[in-house]
Amino acid sequence: MSTPTPTPTPAPTPTRRTPNTPARPAAASTSGGPSFAHSAWLVAEREIGSKLRSKAFVISSVIMMLFALAGVVWGGIAAANPSHTPVAVTSQTSAVVQGMQNLDVTTAASDDAAIALVRDGKVDAAIVADAASPTHVKLVGKDKVPSELVAQLSATPTVQLLTPSSQDALLRYLVAIGFGVVFLFAASLFGSTIAQSVVEEKQTRIVEILISAIPVRALLAGKVVGNTILAMGQIIVLVAIAIVGLSVTGQSAVLSGLGGPMVWFAVFFLFGFVLLASLFAGAGAMVSRQEDIGSTTMPITMLILAPYILVIIFNDNPIVLTVMSYVPFSAPVAMPLRLYLGDALWWEPLVSLVLLIATCAAAIAVGSKIYRNAILRMGARVTLAEALKA
Missing domain, CATH: 3.40.190 (D-Maltodextrin-Binding Protein; domain 2)
Structure with a gap:
């Protein structure tokens, strides 16, 4: 009796894939996507890196630093050599x-x-x-x-001041201009950058790829955080220039009076910029073309420009400065100026800061809702009422 020989099973022939044949997708990872904080930080790093690689941003920042240094030096020379x-x-x-x-x-x-x-x-x-x-x-x-x-x-009567001010009119005016210019320049520069970045991503459809990988709120938070870090970096450098410049030029009396107000200015600027950045991001999401950005960001720009104009015109008006120091959009300029002049009580900056933080939280909520509802809508400009609808 013969034993049958088993037939060998042929090996499977590998499938040849042409270049135009798509590869089989890999199995989905079970580890999940990045966390909200990690996603926001990735976007923030992208914003910071793109800015630091921009020649226009670097050159404008250097020019601003040089102007600040020149202003401090000129103030020292003018104080040492008053005009006759x-x-x-x-x-x-x-x-x-x-x-x-x-x-x-x-x-x-x-x-x-x-x-x-x-x-x-x-x-x-x-x-x-x-x-x-x-x-x-x-x-x-x-x-x-x-x-x-x-x-x-002129023959004038004898004047007695119970609480004489240690600042003269010229120094008061220069400090008002300094706070106003720094707030106007930094807020408008980085705020408009956020709006332009949002519209650019919307035009090129990159935002559709981004929000498929990370949450919309993380994308918005990353933009705000990244530009806030850059803006605060500039503010810290300007404060350092002012401190070093005043020390070198022998203006220790001015420095002692400006030290505290400059720290308060940095704190107020932080929350004031986050407030404005959230609104700029929402305003940018409402349009689909770079040419239309001005129509939605103009009201926010006016909110930045108004404190600069008012603080220069009314820097010697205590009533107007007091009102401005409690308005969230002008508090970053008016409250540090009042602290420098000695017109504010110890509790006033704390109350003003609480109001600013509360307004900042409300602006983040509104800007986030507008951004979320309008970021994927292409074509005609999205009205504010449409953007605020759920």
Whole structure:
């Protein structure tokens, strides 16, 4: 009896795949996607890296730092060398200017010689004798007379200040401009960058790929966090420049008065910028073209521009500054200025900061809802009412 020989099973022939044949997808990972915090940080790193690689951003930042350094140095030079008003007097009127400050006095031989110096432009004014005047002197100018000289020659009553201010008008004005310019520049620069980034991702459809991998809120949070880090980095560098510059130029008195207000400015700017950044992101999601960004971001830009204008015009008006220090959009500028001037009580910045944080939370909620509802809508501009609908 013969035993049958088993037939060998042929090996399976491998399937040849052409270049146009798609590869079989790999099995889905059971580990899950990245966490919300990790996703947001990935987006933030992308925002920071793209900015640091931008020549325009680096150059504009360097220019701003140089302007800040130049302003501090100029302030030190101006404080050390105050301007003097050239004035001509005669032997009869020389006693009038004794004790007056910031005057460059030239003694002329006669009244006519003193007036001739004014006519030739060598001095700004001449003080000559005048028997008909109650003060027995007359102030002669070419087309105008220096107001500070008139103020010193005017008879004024004795003034007593119970709480005298240690800051002069010029320094107050420069500090107001400094806080206003830094807030305006940083908030508008990085805010518009967020809006442009949102529209660019929407135009190129990259946002559809991004939100398929990470949550929409993580994408928004990453943009806000990344640009906030960049903005705060600039603020810290500017504060360091101001501290070093004031120390080197011998303005220790100014530095001692500005130290606390600059720290408060950084804290207020942090929450104020997050507030504005959330609104800028929502405004960018409402349009689909770069040309239409201005129509949705203009109201936010006006909120940034208004504090800069108001704090310069009303820097010597305590009522207006007090109101501005409690309005969330102007508090980052007005409250540090009031602290520098000594007009704010210890509890006022704390109350103002609480109001700012509460408004910041509300702005994040509104901006997030607008962004979430409008980011995938292409074509015509999305109205605010449509974007706020669930």
